[in-house]
Each structure stands twice: as structure tokens, then as C-alpha cells.
Amino acid sequence: MNQHELVDHLTAHVVGRRREIDLVVAALAADRHMLLEGPPGTGKSTLLRAIARELGIGFEFVEGNAELTPARLVGHFDPARVLADGYDPDVFVDGPLVAALRSGSLLYVEELNRVPEETLNVLVSVMSEHEITVPRLGTVAAEPGFRLVAAMNPFDAIGTARISSAIYDRVCRLAVGYQDAADETAITLRHQPGADGAWAEKTVELMRLTRGHPDVRIGSSVRGSIDMCAVAASLGEVRSLPADDPAVSLDAALVALSGRIRVREGCHREPEEIITELWKQVFTAPPDELDDAGKAPAPNGARPAG
Missing domain, CATH: 1.10.8.80 (Magnesium chelatase subunit I, C-Terminal domain)
Known part of the structure; x- marks a missing residue:
């Protein structure tokens, strides 16, 4: 389907967010990386998942947190198999980044500003070069369709850190607020x-x-x-x-x-x-209306002052 049909189809499945749908679809169609920034519960991942589903492309999910090391993002050689077969490419276990590169999928990183800086540096290189070089494995080039889509909470949320200008310089950013x-x-x-x-x-x-x-x-x-x-x-x-x-x-x-x-x-x-x-x-029910004198009626059993 064309972009207009895609947007119409998405608006039937995502409540509101017409402007955001337009912009994300346009950015991805232009082969840009995309960052959605806004508070929790504003439908950032719902929107991105829906777009990936309707586009019919892969969607590699990464949960951003302090434990996301470069090895977990990129992948690793299976230690047990390395002992038997050496550093053969078949022994390499793809992480979500390499899996997305090989399949031309969207790499969705949730809570981007909780990811350690050394891991973010890996993403900076991939966004610039559309490939990654892994020691003993070689260079993995991105297949057509690979893009980074990320979401993050505002910086002042607990556990977040500032994102470097190197990341912002390589993505299209969209602020997502609460709906009406x-x-x-x-x-x-x-x-x-x-x-x-x-x-x-x-x-x-x-x-x-x-x-x-x-x-x-x-x-x-x-x-x-x-x-x-x-x-x-x-x-x-x-x-x-x-x-x-x-x-x-x-x-x-x-x-x-x-x-x-x-x-x-x-x-x-x-x-x-x-x-x-x-x-x-x-x-709770609204208070009783004022009486003719402009005063609220006394509660039951109350005595007038005197």
C-alpha cells in the first residue's frame, strides 16, 4: 500500500495520533532514523509497533537499561561452540542489532536514555555507516529497510541520562505528549x-x-x-x-x-x-446549593448559633 493508504489504515487502529502517524511514516519512508520523546504511557511503542506491523517489516525490540552492554546489543560467539569449532561465523549468536541489520528490520530501542554511553556509541557508528564491524566476525552491512526507531522519557525521569548531540544529530526527533x-x-x-x-x-x-x-x-x-x-x-x-x-x-x-x-x-x-x-x-456529589441568604444549609441536627 502507498503512504496515504498506510496512514489511513493506521488511524483506524491507533486512537488519535494522526499528526504523529503522518510524521513517523514520512520519516521512515525517507529512510531516516526516528526518536520519539515523551512521558511514559503516551503510546510511543504502540505507534511504532503498529507501523512496523502494517509495513510488513521486521521489528527487533531492545529494552533500554543499564545492563544493555555492547555485547548484548550486537551479539556474541557461543563460548561452548567456540571451544569445539573456533571463531566460525556460524558460532556467532546475533544480538538484536546484528539481526536487524541482516534482515533489514526496524531496531526499536525503548528507554534510549537509560542505555549506557558505551552502548550508545555503537549505535552512533551504525547510524552513520549503516554497517558494523565485529571482531573475528567481520563487517555486517545493513540490508535495505534497516532503521533505528527509539523512544525515551524526558531527561528528568528517574534513571535517565542526557543523550549526546551525536545521537540527536543522526535522528529525526518527535515530541509526543499526552492525548486529550x-x-x-x-x-x-x-x-x-x-x-x-x-x-x-x-x-x-x-x-x-x-x-x-x-x-x-x-x-x-x-x-x-x-x-x-x-x-x-x-x-x-x-x-x-x-x-x-x-x-x-x-x-x-x-x-x-x-x-x-x-x-x-x-x-x-x-x-x-x-x-x-x-x-x-x-x-463525590457536589455540595448542596446555597440557600436564599447565600449560605450553605446547616447539616442535619446542627443548632443555630445564638
């Missing part, structure tokens, strides 16, 4: 099709409020509302209560969201306290 409430509700319902639409909207509202709370440094991704819907449905069955019962809803919110937020340094509040505060804001 309607899209995040659609995503939640896609993952939890049995959930009530109005209920899902409230879970999304609660999840989105965590991102702007003054005591929260990092709020929840849409995975929080997805999990809240799922946990509430299961917990309701356990307690023989509907999912939107307050006793079910609050506990589901605490389980799904308290671990996904990061409280600001110096703030002594617990995540559970903040989630409870926001849950009350979204799920």
Missing part, C-alpha cells in the same frame, strides 16, 4: 470494553488531575485509568457491589494510581492521601 481527554477515554474503553462510558470518563478525569496537582511531580499515564476500570470491575465482583460504588471506586483508584505518581521532593504527603483528595473531587 476524549482520546484517553477511547483508549481506556478499548482496553476495558465492558466499562460504562460515563464511568470511564470519570476515571480519566481523575487520572488527568494527577498530572496537574501541585504536590505531584509526575502524574499517571492513561494506564492508570485502564487499570482502575479493570480493578473496579473485579473488586466489585469480590464485594458483590457495582464498580461505581464508593467503597469499590476509591480502593480501585488507590491501587491503580498511587504507585504511578511521584510526589514532589520536600512534600510530606503520601500518594494515597493525594489520590483520595482527587477521588473525592471527581466522584
Whole structure:
């Protein structure tokens, strides 16, 4: 299919993200390497996997972390077989990088800015030369179609490091932010099709409020509302209560969201306290309307001052 048909097909399978789909498809069609940068849970890997699937090309996945050494990325000679057969090419075990080069696949590196610098240096060379030279194996040239596609969280996320200008100079970068409430509700319902639409909207509202709370440094991704819907449905069955019962809803919110937020340094509040505060804001009934005198009515049993 041509690029226009590909984009139309992808928009039917990926919620929102039309602009991002356009740009990633265009960059890959131009044989460019691509970096998606944004907070967790913004659909970076979902988008890249969908594009690779629709293009019908290979997709080598690499989880970026501090343990990703050059040998794990590139590959290695099987020690046991080396003893028997020596350094024969057939003894080499391809890592994801060499596998992607040989097959002309996309090499997808998740959490790029958690990868050690010495491993990133290997990628810099490959992006420039479209080949890699492995000691005792020789040079492995990239087959047509090989491209690096990577995703990373913002630099200030825990465990991340700054990416060198050498990487940025060799990729096309696209900033990916959170989607709007309607899209995040659609995503939640896609993952939890049995959930009530109005209920899902409230879970999304609660999840989105965590991102702007003054005591929260990092709020929840849409995975929080997805999990809240799922946990509430299961917990309701356990307690023989509907999912939107307050006793079910609050506990589901605490389980799904308290671990996904990061409280600001110096703030002594617990995540559970903040989630409870926001849950009350979204799920409890609004206060009674003011009376004719402009005052809220007294609670039942209260005595007038006098």
C-alpha cells in the first residue's frame, strides 16, 4: 500500500495520533532514523509497533537499561561452540542489532536514555555507516529497510541520562505528549470494553488531575485509568457491589494510581492521601446549593448559633 493508504489504515487502529502517524511514516519512508520523546504511557511503542506491523517489516525490540552492554546489543560467539569449532561465523549468536541489520528490520530501542554511553556509541557508528564491524566476525552491512526507531522519557525521569548531540544529530526527533481527554477515554474503553462510558470518563478525569496537582511531580499515564476500570470491575465482583460504588471506586483508584505518581521532593504527603483528595473531587456529589441568604444549609441536627 502507498503512504496515504498506510496512514489511513493506521488511524483506524491507533486512537488519535494522526499528526504523529503522518510524521513517523514520512520519516521512515525517507529512510531516516526516528526518536520519539515523551512521558511514559503516551503510546510511543504502540505507534511504532503498529507501523512496523502494517509495513510488513521486521521489528527487533531492545529494552533500554543499564545492563544493555555492547555485547548484548550486537551479539556474541557461543563460548561452548567456540571451544569445539573456533571463531566460525556460524558460532556467532546475533544480538538484536546484528539481526536487524541482516534482515533489514526496524531496531526499536525503548528507554534510549537509560542505555549506557558505551552502548550508545555503537549505535552512533551504525547510524552513520549503516554497517558494523565485529571482531573475528567481520563487517555486517545493513540490508535495505534497516532503521533505528527509539523512544525515551524526558531527561528528568528517574534513571535517565542526557543523550549526546551525536545521537540527536543522526535522528529525526518527535515530541509526543499526552492525548486529550476524549482520546484517553477511547483508549481506556478499548482496553476495558465492558466499562460504562460515563464511568470511564470519570476515571480519566481523575487520572488527568494527577498530572496537574501541585504536590505531584509526575502524574499517571492513561494506564492508570485502564487499570482502575479493570480493578473496579473485579473488586466489585469480590464485594458483590457495582464498580461505581464508593467503597469499590476509591480502593480501585488507590491501587491503580498511587504507585504511578511521584510526589514532589520536600512534600510530606503520601500518594494515597493525594489520590483520595482527587477521588473525592471527581466522584463525590457536589455540595448542596446555597440557600436564599447565600449560605450553605446547616447539616442535619446542627443548632443555630445564638
